[in-house]
Amino acid sequence: MTDTPQRPEPAFEAPWHAQAFALAVHLNESGLFTWPEWVERFSAGLRQAGLSRELNGGDDYFTVWLATLQRLMADQGHTDAGEVERIRQGWAEAYLSTPHGAPVHLPDDVI
Amino acid sequence: MHHDLKLDTAGGETPAFNMPHDDPDHPHSLLPSEPALRVKALETILTRKGLIDPAALDAIIDTYENKIGPQNGARVVARAWHDPAFRAALLQDADAILDEMGLNGRQGEHVVVVENTPERHNMVVCTLCSCYPWPLLGIPPGWYKSDAYRARAVREPRKVLAEFGVTLPDETAVRVWDSTAEVRYLVLPMRPEGTEGWSEDALVALVGRDSMIGTALATPASEAPA
Numbered sequence: 001m002t003d004t005p006q007r008p009e010p011a012f013e014a015p016w017h018a019q020a021f022a023l024a025v026h027l028n029e030s031g032l033f034t035w036p037e038w039v040e041r042f043s044a045g046l047r048q049a050g051l052s053r054e055l056n057g058g059d060d061y062f063t064v065w066l067a068t069l070q071r072l073m074a075d076q077g078h079t080d081a082g083e084v085e086r087i088r089q090g091w092a093e094a095y096l097s098t099p100h101g102a103p104v105h106l107p108d109d110v111i
Numbered sequence: 112m113h114h115d116l117k118l119d120t121a122g123g124e125t126p127a128f129n130m131p132h133d134d135p136d137h138p139h140s141l142l143p144s145e146p147a148l149r150v151k152a153l154e155t156i157l158t159r160k161g162l163i164d165p166a167a168l169d170a171i172i173d174t175y176e177n178k179i180g181p182q183n184g185a186r187v188v189a190r191a192w193h194d195p196a197f198r199a200a201l202l203q204d205a206d207a208i209l210d211e212m213g214l215n216g217r218q219g220e221h222v223v224v225v226e227n228t229p230e231r232h233n234m235v236v237c238t239l240c241s242c243y244p245w246p247l248l249g250i251p252p253g254w255y256k257s258d259a260y261r262a263r264a265v266r267e268p269r270k271v272l273a274e275f276g277v278t279l280p281d282e283t284a285v286r287v288w289d290s291t292a293e294v295r296y297l298v299l300p301m302r303p304e305g306t307e308g309w310s311e312d313a314l315v316a317l318v319g320r321d322s323m324i325g326t327a328l329a330t331p332a333s334e335a336p337a
Contacts, residue, residue, distance in 0.1 A: 011176050011250040016147035021250070022171040023154060025217065026163055035218070039292040043239040050258045057257030059146075061241070066146055070153060079156045087152035092142060100138040106155060 017062040024069050033072060042068045086110065175250050183214055184247035184297055185318035186311075188329075191224075192302040193311045202226055205297070209246070219246035219295065223288075226299040227325075231284050234272070234325030235296045236264035242290035247297055248320055255324065265289065275326045298325040305332040 012018040028035055045064045046055065055061060073079050090110030098104045143151070157163045187209070191198035201208050205224045209215045222244050225233040237243065238261050243251040254260050263271050268285045272278070279285065288296040300322040306314060309332075316336050321327035330336075 011180070012172075013253065014144075014147070016144065016150045018172045018176065019147075019150045019154065019168065021175070022168040023150065023157070023163065025171050026167050027157075029217070030162065032162070036292040039240055039242065046240055046258075055256075055258045057241075057253040057255065057260070061253075061256045063146055066150060066153075070149070073153065073157070078160060078162060079153070083156060084149060084152050087155050088145075088148045091148050091151050091155070095140045095142045095148075098140045100140050102140070104140050 013058050014062075017059075017065075020062050020066045020069065024065065027069075027073075032076065038068075038072075041072060175245070179216075179246060180249035181247075181318075181320035181323065182315070183249075184244070184320070184323045185315045187212070187214065187224075187247065187297070188299055188318045188323060189311045189314035191299055192306075192314050193309075198299075202299070214246045216246040218242070219244050221293055222247065222295050222297055224297045224299050225286070225288060227301045229280075229283060229301075231286055232272075232279050232325065233286050233288060233296070233298045234264060234268055235288050235290060235298060236261060237290040238262070238265060239289075239291065242292055242295060244295035244297055248323060252320070272326065275321070277326065277328060298323050300325075300327075300329040303329050303331050 024038060028038060042065065045068045049055060049064045070084060074081065087110060090106050094104050094106050158165055191201050201224050205222045209219065209222055227233055241251050241256040265287050268287050290296055303317055317330040319327055319330060322329045
């Protein structure tokens with residue numbers, strides 16, 4: 001069998017995959033960590049996650065990607081799990097209280 | 112393309128929570144999935160601290176969604192088929208050539224091009240995670256990142272190839288290259304028969320992404336897209 005060139009296939013399966021991807025690339029380019037450092041942490045995370053079940057390379061891959069990023073930022077003192085959870089909750093409430101079609105904003109008092 | 116490699120590439124977005132109180136008269140915005148909200152939270156925190164620029168994030172996403180993809184690698188392969196001097200130089204020192212072509216961006220700093228021959232078929236994996244030559248191929252497909260491919264490509268490459276529909280003659284050895292954060296590989300597939308005299312542009316259409324990872328062959332001349 002051969003490959004059909006340029007078949008339409010989105011680069012990312014879900015928008016949040018793209019966002020998580022871009023965050024790591026951007027932070028790497030801003031100098032917060034080197035790429036080998038990222039690979040070391042990320043591959044350890046994949047290994048760990050793959051112990052309990054087989055990863056399919058889609059959602060579960062980016063779930064590990066995101067967890068790696070979150071932990072790296074926590075280790076560098078930029079955030080912590082509690083803060084991420086508070087802001088996440090703030091966003092969830094903002095979505096639920098914003099009428100459909102209107103832009104969703106995080107209220108300034110969510111800190 | 113469908114192949115029956117036993118790699119589950121389904122997945123996609125975690126379904127948004129469907130709140131039971133959804134009311135068609137007062138519909139609120141659709142709640143994104145839990146990880147989507149967590150990415151958003153992280154982005155908010157890092158933006159507030161001045162560590163990231165949201166415009167730069169958008170630019171990165173746009174680049175990989177719309178600008179960079181396998182067409183870049185296909186151009187390199189087609190030129191190598193078309194121009195023997197280019198091919199020799201590419202195999203000797205890909206970095207210098209890719210530099211000249213402006214294909215040396217992030218995650219493409221050190222690329223080695225490995226050539227398929229009747230004696231040897233090359234196949235690329237990243238057993239560690241998913242290192243991949245982004246400037247040449249874009250973002251890796253789901254199966255490349257899956258545990259199944261990462262584990263089995265090295266252990267039983269012929270079986271994996273067969274599941275992709277590639278059966279090689281017994282006399283062709285299979286060489287598997289394991290990518291790292293420092294070295295990325297691009298497979299130079301064999302030029303299909305019956306393409307003598309074709310232009311570089313016509314040849315580009317025969318070079319699919321998987322043929323540059325080594326899990327497919329180049330498209331035969333008879334199947335060239337119109």
